[in-house]
Amino acid sequence: MLNKISGNILRKKLINDDLFDIINENIRPMNELMAYYRCAIMEVETKFKVLNEEFSLQYDRNPIEGIKTRLKSKEGIVRKLNRKDLPFSLKSIEENIKDVAGVRVICSFPEDIYMLADCLLSQDDIKLIEKKDYIKNPKKSGYRSLHLIIEVPIFLKNEKKRMKVEVQLRTIAMDFWASLEHKLRYKKNINPEEAEIIGKELLECSEISASLDKRMEEIRNRIDKRLE
Ligand code: 0O2
Helix, strand or coil: HHHHHHHHHHHHHCCCHHHHHHHHHHHHHHHHHHHHHHHHHHHHHHCCCCCCHHHHHHHHHCCCEEEEECCHHHHHHHHHHHHHCCCCCHHHHHHHHCEEEEEEEEEECCHHHHHHHHHHHCCCCCCCEEEEEECCCCCCCCCCCCEEEEEEEEECCCCEEEEEEEEEEECCCCCCCHHHHHHCCCCCCCCCCCHEEEEEEEEHHHCCCCCHHHHHHHHHHHHHHHCC
């Protein structure tokens, strides 16, 4: 009963114009920042679509099988700031959270990953911030992908803003593996022993899948040579 009364008093004290001002002051800039990240995703996605189109015209093949994009949720951003013990501010998000905007490019062959990364990074409006090559140096789990953190400009009414975007480039096989492994990572009801056994099996699968990628690429190159 006392809890209910004090709850009601607190509610009356909190729900006033000041509270709405606080919410508006903070929500609006956050929504604006998220919109800028969405624009940056569109810019990067278009760049890859243009490259795919050019290859399709010049070489009669598409190096890109698919592009997936995602904007990190506000909850995800807050959790990451908290995990890394970083300040909760828009400045801190822009400076420290490099994967708010994510673009995943799925290719058929490993060589295409490096070719596309080189093409993107040679564009004069793109700045490379960080590169992690989990194909040459796979993670302990067996995870493979090429990660690039880039900065891309977006052009607003009165200003140009440079936004960070995380680009993950991987083959269809690497993507297939990562989505299954991701399920294991986030399944809460698998006991540790079972998770270890599945983890070992997934590691083995990642090696089989990498060697399949390599063999398929060699076959593709042999076919291409014959057609020359
Ligand atoms: P989501 O929902 O996929 O975005 P950092 O961002 O640099 O502070 P970290 O861990 O060093 O953190 O980044 P890293 O390892 O370069 O890349 C993180 C992202 O890569 C993950 O995003 C996954 O998408 C992917 N990734 C990295 N390692 C693995 C792995 O072992 N298995 C799978 N399936 N994916 C992996 P998030 O943050 O997990 O979430």
